[in-house]
Amino acid sequence: GAGVSQSPSNKVTEKGKDVELRCDPISGHTALYWYRQSLGQGLEFLIYFQGNSAPDKSGLPSDRFSAERTGGSVSTLTIQRTQQEDSAVYLCASSGGTGTYSGANVLTFGAGSRLTVL
Amino acid sequence: EDQVTQSPEALRLQEGESSSLNCSYTVSGLRGLFWYRQDPGKGPEFLFTLYSAGEEKEKERLKATLTKKESFLHITAPKPEDSATYLCAVQTNTGANSKLTFGKGITLSVRP
Numbered sequence: 762g763a764g765v766s767q768s769p770s771n772k773v774t775e776k777g778k779d780v781e782l783r784c785d786p787i788s789g790h791t792a793l794y795w796y797r798q799s800l801g802q803g804l805e806f807l808i809y810f811q812g813n814s815a816p817d818k819s820g821l822p823s824d825r826f827s828a829e830r831t832g833g834s835v836s837t838l839t840i841q842r843t844q845q846e847d848s849a850v851y852l853c854a855s856s857g858g859t860g861t862y863s864g865a866n867v868l869t870f871g872a873g874s875r876l877t878v879l
Numbered sequence: 880e881d882q883v884t885q886s887p888e889a890l891r892l893q894e895g896e897s898s899s900l901n902c903s904y905t906v907s908g909l910r911g912l913f914w915y916r917q918d919p920g921k922g923p924e925f926l927f928t929l930y931s932a933g934e935e936k937e938k939e940r941l942k943a944t945l946t947k948k949e950s951f952l953h954i955t956a957p958k959p960e961d962s963a964t965y966l967c968a969v970q971t972n973t974g975a976n977s978k979l980t981f982g983k984g985i986t987l988s989v990r991p
Contacts, residue, residue: 765922794978803883803983804923804966817978852922856977866970866977867913870922 763787765871767853773877774843782838782874786855793836794856794868795828799849807851810836843878850875881906885967885982892957892989900952900985902967912950913979914943915966923966926952957989 766785774780786793795807806820810830821827825843830836840847854868882905892898904912911930915923927936929945936943940961942953952965964986968979 792977796981801983804968804979804981806978806980809978854922866911867925867928868979869925870915872920872922 765853765855765869767871767874769874770872771875773879775879776845777842779839779841780843780876782851782876784836784838784853784871786834786836786853787869790855790857791833792856792866793830794854795836795838796852796854797849798852798873804852845878848876848878881969881971881980883967883969883980883982885985887985888983889986890988892987894958894989894991895956897953897955897957899954900965900987902950902982903948904969906969906971908972910970910972912945913968913970914952915968917964917966917984959989959991962987962989
């Protein structure tokens with residue numbers, strides 16, 4: 762597509778429920794990133810995909826968080842047994858970078874999924 | 880560990896009052912420094928990439944500069960529509976991973 766699409770744009774859930782957030786990157790972009798943005802905080806890196814593999818999962822805050830990417834395109838971020846501290850905006854970005862050194866790679870962001878855990 | 884610090888946290892300007900936003904960074908090897916603009920309820924929008932000390936880039940009322948330790952985003956004669964949060968990020972030479980490490984952002988308000 763023309764840009765990075767994320768769904769849902771807003772999600773309200775109860776503590777303990779599981780949620781899935783979806784990201785549809787720009788067509789042809791091989792790299793995909795998930796970030797989290799809490800109120801008053803900067804963007805916190807969660808996970809990076811190159812194709813369908815995830816070379817860097819170091820930002821996932823706990824084992825309740827997982828992500829997958831299929832077909833080198835759509836990615837899903839899953840949060841199990843949600844907690845109130847999971848409330849944040851979850852941003853997805855994609856890049857045409859190949860992962861090798863070819864200059865800095867510009868990330869294009871989606872509008873985000875706002876998650877509220879009651 | 881890569882670190883990015885932005886200052887001030889918030890800045891209020893009168894329309895036409897020029898100023899600068901600061902981004903200090905500590906990285907092991909800089910591949911690129913990025914400036915993004917973020918409007919409320921939206922994702923960050925790319926503005927500039929700077930690759931090496933001494934480099935400058937301009938776009939309308941914005942000019943970004945880079946040294947070995949910091950970057951400045953200069954805003955000349957700002958307008959109310961320049962009000963937004965400005966994010967600085969670094970990308971480092973850490974092999975295949977090209978993630979960006981962000982600062983907390985600077986919220987700019989421009990009064991008419």
